[in-house]
Amino acid sequence: MASSQSVNVLRYSALVTGLIYGLYHQSSLNTQAKHAEIDREYKRKESLIEQAKTEWKKKTMPPETKSGSTGIITDPEDSRFDLEAYLKLKAGDTAK
Structure with a gap:
């Protein structure tokens, strides 16, 4: 047992x-x-x-600008639009 x-x-x-x-x-x-x-x-x-x-x-x-890589905003409706820079860009384009 x-x-x-x-x-x-x-x-x-x-x-x-x-x-x-x-x-x-x-x-x-x-x-x-x-x-x-x-x-x-x-x-x-x-x-x-x-x-x-x-x-x-x-x-x-920021949206793409029409001017390409210059960084200048070309849309006049944009709040960051700079008229002077835009005019200088256009003056430089016509001189070329």
Whole structure:
């Protein structure tokens, strides 16, 4: 009888140890999944912010001017229109 009692103790000890390990392992898997989800959400928000920054730069970038790379605004309706610079540009174009 003594040997059957020790076998039962070993069986139940192994069962309890397995249950405890299973709970611990499931907990660690859940924690990893939560961290992975947080990382994915962070990267998604980061990409949305980058996309918003590029769209904002496109929106606030000054419109292309007709004069090309001179940087002089030739649209008289624009609030940054400089008549003197525009006239100098036109005078330089006619002299060529």
